[in-house]
Amino acid sequence: MKPKYLFMGAGGLVFIAFILLAIDWHGTAGVTVSSTLSDNSVRFAGQAIGGLALIAICLVIAAIVVFLVAVVRAIIAAVSRNPASQP
Numbered sequence: 001m002k003p004k005y006l007f008m009g010a011g012g013l014v015f016i017a018f019i020l021l022a023i024d025w026h027g028t029a030g031v032t033v034s035s036t037l038s039d040n041s042v043r044f045a046g047q048a049i050g051g052l053a054l055i056a057i058c059l060v061i062a063a064i065v066v067f068l069v070a071v072v073r074a075i076i077a078a079v080s081r082n083p084a085s086q087p
Contacts, residue, residue: 003077006070013063020056024048 027046048056 001073003070003074006066006073010063010067010070013059013066017056017059017063020052020059021048024050024052024056 025046025048027044029046030043
């Protein structure tokens, strides 16, 4: 499979995981923005419990694995396309 599809798949898995966490979120979330860079903050206070939260964690782990596979495949594809750089 081409690395670009694996990268898109990893992003899709993370997106679905965030949606599942948002569905099961119990708490607050806020964003505070000021004029200086040091005053910016993002705060999440709450919890996500239940089966959807467990599925979301599994999806994040799967996304990490798919992303790492995509990186390795992209490196292999780049090296195999440029045989002059090999010793």
